[in-house]
Amino acid sequence: MRGFDVSLQNVVEYGTFIGAKAKSKEVKRENVISGMITATQDEGTIALSDSALGAQASALIVAGSGTTAVTLTYAVWAILSHPVARKKLEEEVAGIPEDYNDTQLEKLPYLKAVIMETLRLYGAAPGSLPRTTPEQGFQIKGFFVPAGTTVTTQAYTLHRDAAIFPEPEKFDPDRFYQKDMTAAQKSAFTPFGGGTRVCLGIHLAEMELRHGLAEFFRECRDITLSESTTPESMAMENYFLISPKSKRCSIKAKELAVANG
Numbered sequence: 570m571r572g573f574d575v576s577l578q579n580v581v582e583y584g585t586f587i588g589a590k591a592k593s594k595e596v597k598r599e600n601v602i603s604g605m606i607t608a609t610q611d612e613g614t615i616a617l618s619d620s621a622l623g624a625q626a627s628a629l630i631v632a633g634s635g636t637t638a639v640t641l642t643y644a645v646w647a648i649l650s651h652p653v654a655r656k657k658l659e660e661e662v663a664g665i666p667e668d669y670n671d672t673q674l675e676k677l678p679y680l681k682a683v684i685m686e687t688l689r690l691y692g693a694a695p696g697s698l699p700r701t702t703p704e705q706g707f708q709i710k711g712f713f714v715p716a717g718t719t720v721t722t723q724a725y726t727l728h729r730d731a732a733i734f735p736e737p738e739k740f741d742p743d744r745f746y747q748k749d750m751t752a753a754q755k756s757a758f759t760p761f762g763g764g765t766r767v768c769l770g771i772h773l774a775e776m777e778l779r780h781g782l783a784e785f786f787r788e789c790r791d792i793t794l795s796e797s798t799t800p801e802s803m804a805m806e807n808y809f810l811i812s813p814k815s816k817r818c819s820i821k822a823k824e825l826a827v828a829n830g
């Protein structure tokens with residue numbers, strides 16, 4: 570717990586530092602925090618305080634780093650554990666030019682399918698996302714839920730509903746490969762949440778996943794999982810953000826063992 574407190578403290582301190590830097594105009598390039606300052610000034614609303622800016626920056630660090638990192642970690646594990654998927658992905662990403670860009674990556678159908686299947690099984694935040702019903706209450710499937718009730722749904726079980734995703738426990742990118750999702754899949758597939766509070770970083774996260782996986786599976790053709798990486802070591806723990814029980818997915822290149830994640 571002490572370790573957690575220290576980490577949180579570090580994030581808050583760094584967030585405050587970023588906020589102060591953006592305010593002092595030391596950073597020449599526009600970034601999301603300086604954008605917030607400009608937007609509130611333009612609208613004539615009260616300027617964001619240093620602590621509010623720091624809190625925004627800290628929240629983005631927390632929401633935007635571990636989430637993508639753990640999803641990438643599970644993606645690498647899943648692909649290295651499935652030789653057919655690995656071969657298809659390696660062949661697809663090997664076909665793009667050396668100086669590839671994101672527009673080219675977006676057009677790769679197998680990479681897209683791998684990312685969707687990873688997000689289905691190993692999206693970083695698959696737990697409850699609470700909402701409060703509006704003042705007029707809420708009608709759903711013939712039931713009335715009174716105003717002010719906390720309601721929630723979560724991706725974990727929706728993504729493992731066999732009626733929507735057959736053989737749900739199977740890592741199978743082909744279920745999304747060059748196929749449109751069914752209507753039921755579209756409404757159940759919520760790795761980034763949904764509605765007005767949907768993940769703010771959805772497009773950045775998808776871009777990071779595309780780049781991370783494309784680069785890894787172009788460059789690391791001789792990588793295998795280390796013996797210590799097993800379904801047990803990768804079993805999912807969930808304290809709002811998931812992580813493997815062992816906190817890592819160890820891989821090795823030829824004789825050299827490296828830790829990933």
Ligand code: HEM
Binds near residue numbers: 632769774
């Ligand atoms: C694979 C990576 C990611 C996953 C799976 C993920 C997932 C989620 C989920 C499930 C939520 C809750 C949405 C809801 O309540 O409906 C969320 C919220 C949020 N995410 Fe992400 N996220 C990822 C990456 C990122 C990145 C890269 C950023 C920004 C740099 C980010 C910023 C945020 C923010 C700011 C919120 C709060 C939005 C709000 O309450 O209005 N996320 N994310």
